[in-house]
Amino acid sequence: MVAASKVADLAQNKVVVAGALLLTVTTALDVVRRWRRKGQQPPYPPGSWPFLGHFVTVMRYCWDNSSWALAKWGLELQRSQGFKTHGLNFCGTYIICLSDADLVQEVFEGDPHRFTKNFNDLPLGGDLLEYSFKDGLFTVNTDNPAWQVAHRILISPFSVRGVRGIMPMMCDQADLLIKAMKRDVGYGGTTYIDTWVVKMAFETIAVCGLGTSFGCFENAEINPFVKHLNEVVESLDVLGRWPPFLRRIFCRQRLQSYIDSSASVRRTCMEILQRRKSEEHKESHKDLLDRMLSDADPKTGQKMSEESVVDNLLTFLFAGQDSTAAAMASCLCYLCANPTCKERLLREIDEVVGKDQLSWEHLNELQYLDWCIKETLRLMPPGSLLLRTSTREQVLGGWYVPAKVPIIVNILALHYSEDLWGADVNEFKPERWERGLPHKFAFMPFAHGPRACIGREFTLMEQKVTMVKFFQNFDVERVPGDKAGYTVLKPDGRSPPFLNFDTPLHLHEERVFTLRYCQCPSGRRRPPSWACATTSSCYHGALCRLARRRTGENWWT
Structure with a gap:
């Protein structure tokens, strides 16, 4: 026993000595690295730890939404210390963060010659993509021929003319969405609204883009594919916080779950591809999958490989349901919280569309709806950060930038910049869009340049179609009283979104609404005082009620 105790003590002492030596060496290397840098360096914020760098500091912002942690820290640095450009050390990787619109413009106008997109340079989580999205349009490196071929093939069907x-x-x-909500919920019933907007977004991209229906509207349960896909995204968020060598220690079970879910969704995509290949080809009505299988790159004559088709199938199904659903639900929430804005939008829908079927010409006249969607994307962007990498040693806005350094563009800080948007930047004000953009790069929910979101026109049109159909049938009101399973989050005035109302957060991060017939004796709509919601991409949530929408009557006298 004594001998075993001595051996244990000796091993423990060796671990302590090794840990101390590691911290000493990494600290010395960090000091030398900073000393050897050439030129004027971006400011280096406090809070850097030996070996981990600013990892611990950033993790403090993960309490409510980890995917926004780095962006929220950058926004706080911008507001408290005036940092629009700063460097940071993330577990030994030097990174430059930007929220200066002029420098962001220089980066994106220099893409891909001075700066490029390369997820291999992602400090944390880039290695995980090999199991899931691989070389899809969003995650593939710019210099990879797979991106160039797929982008040139798909740019046409995703254009304005293509989505029309x-x-x-x-x-x-x-x-089908409206019909299913009336059937399964009914006016006065309670439902998780996230379930419905996800069904809408997922079925739309599946049917319109891939010619495949998952039967989401016929089944009250969430499709297993969607569950596995959400597991992949959530696991990427969790596992991406950890360096690879710590991931297998602290997140072993989550890592295995991520690998299994990734294999499952990729298997489903391969089954869709093989089923389409076995079907008789129809020259008319070619959808995205047809184009990926049959069209050739007009520049090189190459076709997309099966592996590339699967990568992009998975990318489209994820992007089509996650960011689009979050944007639609968030827009509903902001409209509930701002009844004056909602009333103006409903009046516009009544005047432009009324009870008629929605047409392409109607969309051009729904100007206020366009403003509401843009304002939602400003306050709740689908992604808070964009990654680029410097291709060579250079100077950016007077700051020295080494080669192969990750450049993180803080979209959240740009969208919440008082210098760009004014003192009321935290408020939901669609009217601000009447003046146009204050700067070309002040608004970046879809990025810019050659790597801009190819599905921009698709998601914007889907959001407009869904919102019009929704408000032709429903109105939204606040649900009085408390609801089991919710906790109220008071707005703290520090962390975006800067909500102007208390936020009931559901334990499972799902929005709850109630469908209700409006019993107002005067026949006028009763405006709600607030409402909001939660989602995996956003995190604000609230309890509200969907009332019957009586179109064709004058509600506003």
Whole structure:
């Protein structure tokens, strides 16, 4: 026993000595690295730890939404210390963070020659993509021929002209959404609204883009594919916080779950591909999957490989349901919280569309709806950060930038910049868009340049179609009283979104609404005082009620 105790003590002492030596060496290397840098360096904020760098500091902002942690820290640095450009050390990786619109413009206008997109340079989590999205359009490196071939093949169907042709199919899916909500919930019933907007977004991209229905509107349960896909995204968020060598120690079970879920969704995508290949080809009505299988790159004549098709199938199904659903639900929440804005939007829908079927010409006249969607994307962007990498040693706005250094563009800080948007930047004010953009790079929910979101026109049209159909049938009101399973989050005035109301957060991060017939004797709509919601991408949530929408009557006298 004594001998075993001595051996244990000796081993413990060796671990302590090794840990101390590691901290000493890494601290010395960090000091030498900073000393050897050339030129004027971006400011280096406090809070750097030996070996871990600013990892611990950033983790303090993960309490409510880890995907916004780095962006919120950068926004606080911008507001408290005036840092629009700063460096940071993330577990030994030097990174430059930008929230200066002029420098961001220089980066994106220099893409891909001075700066490029390369997820291999992602400090944490880049290695995980090999199991899931691999070389899809969003995650593939710019210099990879797979991106260039896929981008040139798919740029046409995702153009304004391309998405216009599938608008009738989008309207059909929105009609199915409304029908299913009336059938399964009914006016006065309670439902998780996230479930419905995810079904809408997922079925739309599946049917309109891939010619495949997952039957989401026929089944009250969430489709297993969607569950596995959400598991992949959530696991990426959790596992991406940890360096690879710590991931297998602290997140072993989550890592295995991520690998299994990734394999499952990729297997489903391969089954869709093989089923389409076995079907008789129809030259008319070619959807995205048809184009990926049959079209050739107009520049090189190459076709997309099966592996590339699967990568992009998975990318489209994820992006089509996650960011689009979050944007639609968030827009509903902001409209509930701002009844004056909601009333103006409903009046516009009544005047432009009324009870008629929605057409392409109507969309051009729904100006206030366009403003509401843009304002939602400003306050709740689908992504808080963008990654680029410097291709060579250079100077950016007077700051020295080494080669192969990750450049993180803080979209959240740009969208919440008082210098760009004014003192009321925290408020939901669609009217601000009447003046246009204050700076070309002040608004970046879809990025810019050659790597801008290819599905921008698709998601914007889907959001507009869904919102019109929704408000042709429903109105939204606050649900009085408390609801089991919720906790109220008071706005702290520090962390975005800067909500102007208390936020009931559901334990499972799902929005709850109630469908209700409005019993107002005067026949006028009773405006709600607030409402909001939660989602995996956003995190604000609230309890509100969906009342019957009586179109064709004058509500506003």
